[in-house]
Amino acid sequence: MVQGFPVADHHRFIECLNNYRDYDFGLTHITDIELVYNDWYMSNQLVSRIKTFSL
Secondary structure (H helix, E strand, O other): OOOOOOOOOHHHHHHHHHHOOOOOOOOOOOOEEEEEEOOOOOOHHHOEEEEEEEO
């Protein structure tokens, strides 16, 4: 593993990313976004919604 790179086989990971560079994953329609307070891990007990914004 390369220091600072959490993927054990980073060459294979980058190759996989390159294979999907031009892949059409489709569309996602977003109607709202939320501003939240949380910890790094999005632990359920620490997530609190501050504001919701309609788009």
